[in-house]
Amino acid sequence: FNVSSNLYRHQRSHAGESAEKPRGFPYKCEECGKNFRRNKELAAHRRSHGGDLPFRCGDCGKGFWWSSHWLRHRRIHTGEKP
Structure with missing residues (x-):
């Protein structure tokens, strides 16, 4: 299904x-x-x-539907720990 x-x-x-x-x-x-x-x-x-992803990483361009996922992703670039 x-x-x-x-x-x-x-x-x-x-x-x-x-x-x-x-x-x-x-x-x-x-x-x-x-x-x-x-x-x-x-x-x-x-x-x-569909539509454009509203949250986009300025470093690598990856897009996200949710701000929380975008914020979590940003840690990859900053090295910040959760």
């Missing part, structure tokens, strides 16, 4: 349960069908579907 929500539905169908997501996941990605509890989680997820 190329989309985790499709696998989830498939597994639920074999378990004799409803294929729908349980309540509490009201925010759905229109591109892949994945559901989220919070709108901000959906907004963060939407980044994964």
